[in-house]
Amino acid sequence: MGVRFAFGGRGGRARALLTAVGVGLGVAVLLLTTAIPNALAVRDQREQARQDYSFDSPPIPVTDRTLLVASVDTTFREDDVRGRVLQQEGARAPLPPGVAKWPAPGTMVVSPALQKLLASPGGALLRERLPERIVGTIAEPGLIGSHELAFYRGGENLAEQLGGPVRRIDSFGRDDGISEPWDPVLLLLILVIVVVLLMPVAVFVAAAERFGGEGRDRRLAALRLVGSDSAMTRRVAAGEALAGSVLGLVLGMAFFLVGRQLAGSAEVFDVSAFPSYLNPSPVLAVLVAVLVPTAAVAVTLFSLRGVVIEPLGVVRTAKPRRRRLWWRLLLPLAGLGLLYPMLGQGRDDGDFNQYLVTGGVVLLLVGVTALLPWIVERFVARLGGGPVSWQLAVRRLQLSSGTAARTVNGIAVAVAGAIALQMLFTGVASDYTSATGKDTQRVQMQVSMPAGTPTETAATALAATDGVRKVYAYAEGYVSDKAKDPNLGSAVTVGSCADLVEMAELPSCREGDVFAVADAEYDSDTAALGKQGRTVYFDPTYGEDRGTELAWTLPALKRAEATTTMMGYTDKGGLLVTPSALPERARALLTGELYLAIDTSVPDAFERARNTAARIDPLSDPMMWAASQTADRYTSIGTGLYVGSACVLLLIGASLLVSQLEQLRERKKLLSSLIAFGTRRSTLTLSVLWQTAIPIALGLLLANVVGLVLGSVLLRMSDTPVRVDWGSVLTMTGIGAGVVLAVTALSLPPLLRLMRPDGLRTE
Known part of the structure; x- marks a missing residue:
């Protein structure tokens, strides 16, 4: 019966599709996240496989398996270009990975991205630097990304520079076997990045499961009134939630496969990958497939308290009971309690307990989702008169503040996490950045x-x-x-x-x-x-x-x-x-x-x-x-942070748009009724904007408070003085507000289409 409710009638199918799209977007990001470790591992393997440095002592003698190689890396505008000059010394000298044939002097083999750049008008200056004739391309095994700029060119008389820029090797893929231990603070930073980037995804998946929640609650309340017991009502709700989540899993897999293919043509912060790199870990993929439906059922059952206990109140659309605060405060307090033992630990007292860090950060961010509905409810309850658009928006929020809070929860969690991350990232920057002392005013x-x-x-x-x-x-x-x-x-x-x-x-x-x-x-x-x-x-x-x-x-x-x-x-x-x-x-x-x-x-x-x-x-x-130089690992973590943030921002925008469209669809008859009574379209448009702006303002305010608290605690944990970069805080807040404004603007065309009296027709 729950599955039939999910797909029954035109409204049911529309609601199921919107739920599936929202869940699918979250699933796609989760699958992408589970694929990132494999992608990074493959990139490292490819980089290692083409390594051309020898650490042998004494030097390698000339044999039929040796070759001479010189690094000729260069930079074109802001892009790094990896370059090598090769000279074969023996008939059995190994070819670099991805290269099928030795380039003769005056020729070179290039990566597809470099070939495209050299052939473009914008690559004319680089073509002067690389005038050799292109005789082939480097295959995927020889590259770490689809957008990497790289070349191998043939050389001669390289032995004259042996011991300088030229070295002799007899194989590719050698290293010194020495691995530098990771700094505990950098490990803490990585752990927090993973948690902060995944939390908004989880919040959005949970919010997507509640699409059409008010209509569903009325249906289930009606079942309860005509004789369905509590267990039966919960089973029907679980069936309806499972139907949407399973369809969301299917769409999520489709979105992921499309995104996986698009990854081959995308570059984010100078990082690119081949589609074959993005293979999710089977264990993690199965975990996603199990957790998403489980979370859908859990969220649905948690939201059924009013339906099961007080069904008549739900049918009458009466004002819900006031939310309680005490248990909502327990979540962030428990998070702070988990992080408290690690205050002042720094990098000198061993690694941070990853379970306490994960649990503490998760509870603090989940506290945002618990506190925001209470704050929105209490705030809008005190709002009063004003223009008609304001009164329409306020009354709507007073009747369904939970729906408005669910829409904002994801962006609030994302902003809170971003502020905390930015505080930690910039707070420890001085430990990994040193001045070169070079006079860059005189010499560049x-x-x-x-x-x-x-x-x-x-x-x-x-x-x-x-x-x-x-x-x-x-x-x-x-x-x-x-x-x-x-x-x-x-x-x-x-x-x-x-x-x-x-x-x-x-x-x-x-x-x-x-x-x-x-x-x-x-x-x-x-x-x-x-x-x-x-x-x-x-x-x-x-x-x-x-x-x-x-x-x-x-x-x-x-x-x-x-x-x-x-x-x-x-x-x-x-x-x-x-x-x-x-x-x-x-x-x-x-x-x-x-x-x-x-x-x-x-x-x-x-x-x-x-x-x-x-x-x-x-x-x-x-x-x-x-003027300064930064540690490579710190720079790499920063790149990963920016790439992950860009992906999460895309998810935030897409999910908010789907959520906004779902709310507009739910209000179709209401909007049509108001238009039929002569309400101006500008008034209704402003009311929708107010309904978005008020919860967003409250959510961003709460996000700032939680983000500053979490950032301060993380800095204390890393034994770093607490400093607030207000410019970064305002930037993160502005980005969050900007995403919401962009989504609201995109939702205006469908809103205008819904403002028609013929929306009152029914069958």
Whole structure:
């Protein structure tokens, strides 16, 4: 009978479809969530499988299975491009994953996304940097995402740079086997992210199960009045709830499969995936399939208290009994009680208890859903007169405040969780972010050149590049006290007088001078090594006998004082040498370091500088300078947070729209009656807006309070001073309000269609 009620008649089918769509959206997100761990694991496996770094000692000898590889990663505008140069040394050298054939010199194989970018008008500047002919594409096993930009190009004579940017390997997928332990605070952050992102989904699924709740309650109350006992009424309600939830499961699977395919063409915060990555864990998928119908029945049975105990009051649509507060306060208080033992624990006292953290956060957020109906009921009960639209909205809320609160619960939970997460995420940011000390006002880019590249030539070419204001050019190397197995060593920096004054305080400088900076912070050998007449050696060997060491007898040295350089540190010690004082043969042993001041007003100035560097030497390494650097794991967690938040926001918007449409459908006859009596459409439209605005305002206010409390507790748990970033709080609140306003705007067209007197027709 419950199943027949669910699908009986035109109204029943519409109600069942809306319920199924709401549940299906939640199920799709839950399935996507269960698939994310597998997607991340596959991405890690793919990244590991193409690893091309060797940690072997001694170095790998040349065999028929070895190849030479050099990293030539680059950046195009805001996108990272992974690049490798390959040279086969043996007939059995392994191919990189996803590559079917060796690229010859002058050719390259690229990822599909890079091929598309290079062929587009917007990729013209990048095409200058990658002029090789494309002879193939990298298959899925060689990529970590559908939007990854990557290439392999053929190389030659790479052995000349072996030990510098070039390395020899005999297989892909090697690593050092060392895994850095996770910081307890980062683990806490991950755990809270998972709970906070999933809670709104669960709330929306529960709310979707209550679509059409008022009409269903009247039907069940009528059954109760004509003789159905309590158990029978509950069974009918369970059957009706199961019907909608099972249909929702089917739609959810369909939504998930469609979304899974769309994932191959989507990129969120620079993260993409192939559809094959998004395979839910079978155990978790079964858990979702069991929990959703179970939750549907539980929510329905919980809501039947008025129907079973007082059916006549339900049929008469009498004003419901006032909600009680005491048990609603127990939920957040219990959550705080679970989190209390971990206050002040920080990262020094071991990992946080994941069960207490999960339970505490869940109870606090569930407390929002319990408190909000009580707050809405008490608030609207005190509202009085005003314009007609206001009175219509207030009276509707007074009669069915529970329905309005259910609609807002999801957004309130999402905002409360977002505020708490943002407080924790930004509160601990200083622990994972450090200042580089680099003077980004003077220099914005650094270009490293391989050994042997003339620094003066590179500096001239870069200085002539459009958008480059100034170039500081240095050649750097290393000298030691012995040709083999040295004990003392010192850095050597070669540059013009105009450039050397940026590295130390020089008494005076002219071409031919050599300076010793012996008081640098981390330099202990220059004082002993840097003496006139001392013989030092370039390119010393360790346990080898290459015979390539170059001796240099130091000329008269001037003393210079260490100072804070543009690189931001005071340990730039060693020998500072003007070009004419350096032995000619030593030039081939020095690498180039060029520091560029960029005119950011010139369009694509950074890209032009990168293109010039690539023309000078394909193995050059341009790097952007930043005032601060952030730990990789913290950055990765932040990316996951933003991606998850975007998905949840989409769910919030879609679910709110479905909920709004369901409420409008329920009020079709009421709206038609008011129109038939001459009520203006503008009045009814404003009344609907008021009915949305009042609960949303109360929900966001409660979300701010709970979010600030939870965020403060989490910061205390991580032993971090409690600071409230009011800008972030207002941003999270504004995003929540913006989503609701957008949904309300989208619901206006169907609202206007419902405002017709012919809506009173019935069969």
